[in-house]
Amino acid sequence: MRTQVNVTDLRGTFPSRRRQSKQNKREARAGLAFVLPAFTMIALFVLLPSVGAILLSATKWYLVGKPSFVGMQNYNSILIDPAFRQALLVTFQVAIGVAIPGSLLALIFGLLLIRVGRGVSIYQTIFYLPLVIPSIVSSIIWGAMYVGNGVINSFFGDNIRWLANPTWALFAILILMVWTNVGYYTILVYAGLQDLPQEVLEASSVDGANYWQRFRYITFPLIRPILLFVIVIATTDALTLFVQPYLLTQGGPSGATQTLSLYIYKTAFAFTDIGKASAMAVVLLIVAISFAIIQFRVLRSSDD
Amino acid sequence: MTSPRVNVRISRYGVHLLLISISFLILLPLAWAIKSSFTPTGEVMSSGMFHLPSRLTGKNYSEGFASAPFLTYFINSLIVAVTVTITTLAASLTAGYGFAHFKFRGKGVLFALVLAAMMMPFQAIMIPLFVEVRKLGWLNNFAGLIIPGAVSAFGIFMMRQYLRSIPVALFEAAKLDGASEFGIFWRIIVPLSAGPLAALGSLTFLASWNNFLWPLIVVQSQSLTTVPLGLAQFRGANSTNYGQMLAVSILGALPVVMLFIVMRRRIVASFATSGIK
Numbered sequence: 360m361r362t363q364v365n366v367t368d369l370r371g372t373f374p375s376r377r378r379q380s381k382q383n384k385r386e387a388r389a390g391l392a393f394v395l396p397a398f399t400m401i402a403l404f405v406l407l408p409s410v411g412a413i414l415l416s417a418t419k420w421y422l423v424g425k426p427s428f429v430g431m432q433n434y435n436s437i438l439i440d441p442a443f444r445q446a447l448l449v450t451f452q453v454a455i456g457v458a459i460p461g462s463l464l465a466l467i468f469g470l471l472l473i474r475v476g477r478g479v480s481i482y483q484t485i486f487y488l489p490l491v492i493p494s495i496v497s498s499i500i501w502g503a504m505y506v507g508n509g510v511i512n513s514f515f516g517d518n519i520r521w522l523a524n525p526t527w528a529l530f531a532i533l534i535l536m537v538w539t540n541v542g543y544y545t546i547l548v549y550a551g552l553q554d555l556p557q558e559v560l561e562a563s564s565v566d567g568a569n570y571w572q573r574f575r576y577i578t579f580p581l582i583r584p585i586l587l588f589v590i591v592i593a594t595t596d597a598l599t600l601f602v603q604p605y606l607l608t609q610g611g612p613s614g615a616t617q618t619l620s621l622y623i624y625k626t627a628f629a630f631t632d633i634g635k636a637s638a639m640a641v642v643l644l645i646v647a648i649s650f651a652i653i654q655f656r657v658l659r660s661s662d663d
Numbered sequence: 664m665t666s667p668r669v670n671v672r673i674s675r676y677g678v679h680l681l682l683i684s685i686s687f688l689i690l691l692p693l694a695w696a697i698k699s700s701f702t703p704t705g706e707v708m709s710s711g712m713f714h715l716p717s718r719l720t721g722k723n724y725s726e727g728f729a730s731a732p733f734l735t736y737f738i739n740s741l742i743v744a745v746t747v748t749i750t751t752l753a754a755s756l757t758a759g760y761g762f763a764h765f766k767f768r769g770k771g772v773l774f775a776l777v778l779a780a781m782m783m784p785f786q787a788i789m790i791p792l793f794v795e796v797r798k799l800g801w802l803n804n805f806a807g808l809i810i811p812g813a814v815s816a817f818g819i820f821m822m823r824q825y826l827r828s829i830p831v832a833l834f835e836a837a838k839l840d841g842a843s844e845f846g847i848f849w850r851i852i853v854p855l856s857a858g859p860l861a862a863l864g865s866l867t868f869l870a871s872w873n874n875f876l877w878p879l880i881v882v883q884s885q886s887l888t889t890v891p892l893g894l895a896q897f898r899g900a901n902s903t904n905y906g907q908m909l910a911v912s913i914l915g916a917l918p919v920v921m922l923f924i925v926m927r928r929r930i931v932a933s934f935a936t937s938g939i940k
Binding site: 383386387388389390391392393394396397398400401402403404405406407408409410411412414415422468471472474475478480482483484485486487488489491492493494495496497499500501502503504506508509510513514538541542546595598599601602606619620623624627628633636637640641643644647648651652 | 674675678679681682685686689690692693695696699707708709711712754755757758760761762764765766767768770773776777779780781782783784785786787788789790791792793794795810811812813814816819844848869872873875876880890891894895898905908909912913915916919920923924927928930931
């Protein structure tokens with residue numbers, strides 16, 4: 360499957376077997392010397408903690424004294440915890456609520472961008488800006504706009520309690536997330552559109568296919584993997600969504616914007632219920648890795 | 664015969680018109696924030712989206728910046744982001760090269776573990792990482808802020824992908840001429856990788872500068888507070904001082920926005936191809 364760098368061809372040029380194996384050993388040693396320092400860091404600060412999360416999830420521990428083994432008890436307790444279920448639901452709502460408008464807008468923006476020759480990089484830069492500025496800054500800006508007597512209400516002449524009403528608060532987070540990520544999704548769609556065979560599109564327009572027909576039967580089937588990719592990425596984003604609800608709503612009102620990540624953070628660092636928080640972290644780990652594998656597959660299949 | 668051509672030209676203007684409108688909508692919150700940061704702070708809420716304030720003032724910047732130790736926050740953020748960027752580049756290039764062009768036992772397993780590490784969201788491992796860092800005595804110091812994030816699995820993956828595309832012949836010749844492994848790395852691999860390293864370096868600096876969650880967990884004193892943390896605290900303490908709040912926020916975003924504008928081509932290209940931000 361993996362195409363390894365083929366050094367064996369070259370090795371045929373060496374005369375003796377002994378020299379060859381000596382050469383191999385030297386190469387192996389050099390390879391390890393290049394890889395091991397960085398790998399050790401990854402092992403210590405990513406891999407070890409991921410095992411640690413699984414171990415901690417089988418204990419009861421409040422950061423003082425020694426953790427005591429409780430088996431699956433934390434998993435049982437999160438299963439019956441309504442706040443955990445709500446956090447899963449909110450995470451799912453954010454995933455859908457960002458993925459659907461996000462991918463549709465990205466599709467429209469991408470189809471517009473592909474028709475621009477010069478100047479496309481200016482649009483790309485602008486579309487990308489919301490993702491580049493620190494999420495704490497964009498949250499502060501939108502938080503100031505969502506205020507009761509703020510610009511959004513005064514512009515539309517409304518009196519919506521954006522961050523104080525459960526439905527509107529979730530909606531407020533969704534708008535912020537779509538605004539943040541749509542440029543990134545657009546660039547993915549645009550990159551996919553660039554890979555489309557232009558000859559097919561041109562031939563079809565010569566054959567009398569109109570814009571909608573070309574889109575429906577040629578463009579859309581070809582970019583479907585990209586849209587799927589966008590949806591998977593939006594879901595991963597929802598799973599790790601933390602800063603925006605942390606700053607704007609603290610997960611409220613009544614848990615309406617409490618994502619899984621935020622609930623894990625609160626359980627671990629506000630209530631110091633390390634065992635329970637770790638059980639939820641393990642759930643997050645499993646879901647996130649499943650989606651990452653799908654993401655890899657999709658990326659690979661669209662490469663073929 | 665001329666009609667289709669005219670059609671295309673009109674619709675091309677239409678496309679630009681639509682894209683300009685979209686750009687306008689995307690920039691609107693930022694433009695409002697900049698305008699408001701120069702508005703007398705009592706006036707921010709009463710002046711509408713498109714209304715200019717009665718007068719422009721730079722006071723929000725000077726007073727906002729002085730009302731909390733923002734200079735310390737900026738220095739801290741800079742120390743962390745620069746260090747993390749340097750270590751990430753060094754680790755990604757060396758390990759990426761090792762994975763791309765060497766044969767050794769266990770390489771497949773090690774690389775699979777790097778891929779697994781790449782897929783793990785930080786939120787899933789932050790609790791044991793906190794426990795580990797606490798045990799090492801790194802809470803509330805630069806070691807805890809920097810070292811756990813000093814190497815990036817994504818960086819290793821990205822450089823390995825890039826270096827695999829370089830033909831072996833380029834440095835096998837040097838090897839036959841008797842160049843040492845380190846000599847080949849330093850004189851051939853490093854210069855060849857300047858482009859991808861610039862992209863990875865920018866992305867790393869951006870991510871480090873913008874990081875909020877990890878500093879929130881390990882930092883417990885003002886002397887170690889980073890910019891995003893300081894901004895959140897400022898907002899908590901001055902919840903209605905919108906002028907100053909937006910002014911310091913804009914200052915906090917300025918370094919990464921400037922970096923992005925300078926490096927935008929490389930950053931956008933590497934995003935589009937890697938599919939990972």
